[in-house]
Amino acid sequence: MLQNKKMKYQRVLLKLSGEALMGEKQYGIDPKQIISYSQQIKEIVDKGCEVAIVIGGGNIFRGISGAANGIDRVQGDYMGMLATVINGMALQQGLEDEGLDVRLQTAIEIKQIAETYIRRRAIRHLEKKRVVIFSGGLGNPYFTTDSAAVLRAIEIEADVILKGTRVDGIYSADPEKDKNAEKFTNISFKDVYSKGLKVMDMTAFTLSEENQLPIIVFDMNTPGNLREIIEGKDIGTLVS
Numbered sequence: 001m002l003q004n005k006k007m008k009y010q011r012v013l014l015k016l017s018g019e020a021l022m023g024e025k026q027y028g029i030d031p032k033q034i035i036s037y038s039q040q041i042k043e044i045v046d047k048g049c050e051v052a053i054v055i056g057g058g059n060i061f062r063g064i065s066g067a068a069n070g071i072d073r074v075q076g077d078y079m080g081m082l083a084t085v086i087n088g089m090a091l092q093q094g095l096e097d098e099g100l101d102v103r104l105q106t107a108i109e110i111k112q113i114a115e116t117y118i119r120r121r122a123i124r125h126l127e128k129k130r131v132v133i134f135s136g137g138l139g140n141p142y143f144t145t146d147s148a149a150v151l152r153a154i155e156i157e158a159d160v161i162l163k164g165t166r167v168d169g170i171y172s173a174d175p176e177k178d179k180n181a182e183k184f185t186n187i188s189f190k191d192v193y194s195k196g197l198k199v200m201d202m203t204a205f206t207l208s209e210e211n212q213l214p215i216i217v218f219d220m221n222t223p224g225n226l227r228e229i230i231e232g233k234d235i236g237t238l239v240s
């Protein structure tokens with residue numbers, strides 16, 4: 001596989017929310033989404049990009065919604081973490097079906113189905129052009145997979161976090177409610193705070209800012225976007 005010298009980012013951390021896997025469904029995993037995401041990820045791996053993925057679990061279970069229904073918060077959070085492992089397994093299968101080498105690592109030990117998270121091992125996989133999926137979040141309750149995405153990105157020295165969503169970037173207001181909402185191409189961490197915009201939860205966002213880790217928010221449901229970002233095109237919104 002030839003290394004493409006024109007790539008802007010050599011090593012990326014792609015954050016996919018659990019909800020993104022639902023596609024048209026109200027719950028769970030839409031196989032069409034898995035196939036589409038796997039194809040897009042293959043495109044950038046084929047260009048020589050090193051790809052680590054953090055996957056969410058909101059399509060299956062969120063600790064906070066469990067708590068609202070009488071489930072102990074910590075118990076619910078662990079259920080949420082396990083949901084991310086289910087999503088990770090589905091994505092691993094989808095990526096393998098595209099012919100990629102994939103390693104699933106978990107923050108909670110489940111050794112029959114995945115490797116336990118070991119930073120040096122993850123980096124070695126990336127150097128060998130294997131896709132690494134980090135599931136189980138951080139392995140601690142009261143955190144989100146956005147925090148896991150930022151921490152893992154810092155640990156593996158990723159160039160950028162690519163937050164794949166259903167919207168095409170960060171707007172000055174909700175574009176569905178406000179016709180005058182403007183999309184930012186670039187925005188600083190400070191402006192995100194001062195304008196009261198939401199990119200990630202605060203714990204994750206602050207960690208990213210403190211470590212000067214840029215975040216690109218983009219629409220993962222438009223095939224080609226991921227590749228164009230790697231090639232250096234201004235897709236979505238860059239927070240830096």
Ligand code: UDP
Nearest residue numbers: 018056057058063077080081137138143145
């Ligand atoms: N979670 C947790 N610790 C973590 C990551 C996740 O407790 O480090 C739990 C939490 O309950 C969360 C759920 O797992 O609601 C699913 O993750 P998240 O909500 O981040 O998924 P996404 O919104 O990306 O689908």
